[in-house]
Amino acid sequence: MLNYIWFGMMAIGVGAGIYNGKIDAVTEAAIDMAKVSVNIAIGLIGIMALWLGIMKIAEDSGLIRIIAKGLRPITIRLFPDVPEDHPAIGSIVLNMSANMLGLGNAATPLGLKAMEELQELNPHKDTATNSMVMFLAINTSSVQIILPATVVALMGASASDIFITTILATLLSTIAAITAVKVLEKMKRFSVSAALEGAEPEVADND
């Protein structure tokens, strides 16, 4: 899937770029974005280090375990293949709370920590598990009860108008995300074995 989308975006980019006479801009964007990617990653180092340090303290003091246990009734439905009081649940819960409160800076490091812990439970390290996809989908549909600061600044007095509509829209998109993940994960073409099959020729060559 990602192979086709990735190639498709570049191919359409080049095709449409030629058609629209914007091929110079396409080239420039490719080079620029390669640089931007590194800047983003480097910029993450400090924030990552800060939150991973705090998380390690929370873990060693048993706080994560307490949080994970408390919210188990909800999380067991969303992540049935993660064992009870596994540290991943604690990180997932903290990531979601940070997202809800609009604390993007804290949410990303917590989310990456959760992914790392989910990876421990993954038998095929380069293929996403059901729990990973669920976690990602909930993240991309962005459960938020606080408007992003940028939106508040832009909208001024109208910001309070869109408070309710934003919460409702994010709620609906999150429900859609959870439903889509639960339905799609049962389909054959998205199963782990189907994902692994795509890789088999390579393995066979090595044999």
Place this chain on the structure above:
Amino acid sequence: MIEYIAQGLSSVAKYIIPLLLVGIPFYALAVKKVKVYEVFVVGAKDGFTIAVRIIPYLVAILVAVGMFRASGALDLLLNMLTPILNLIGFPPENLPLALMRPLSGSGSLGLLTDLVNEHGADSLTAKIGATMFGSSETTFYVLAVYFGSIGVVRSRHAIPAGLFADAVGALSAVYLCKLLLI
């Protein structure tokens, strides 16, 4: 009433990070006698490796998104979709933002700024746009960062599920604003 709730929530939010930064080490130190400084440094060490590990995934996704954006392909898509949009009552002015939102955070913020400048912050168009922006995330970026950090390349149903949720979010933004704000 709604204003007070919104303001209350955001004024509480600004205390959360400082409270966590002090509260977690306090609990660990006072209750569990954890050597907080030493433990912090051990945890923080991973920050560098994780950040560097996502670079190839970010480059792959952001370059493809950047090429797609710069080519003007969105405008072509817009022309193709306009008849369908009119049919379902989706305002065409809001479509570029809806299409951009999963691809690029800075790109969609730029489009939202344009909407506000052009139509005014109190217009329905701007409110729909802001709702769209606030109710969704940059799906492709999150995928690259989250899966990239652990080296997952086979994303299975993550993209279809993510894009479906984005579509539901965008449509909800339109209809909720039309329903509640007119």
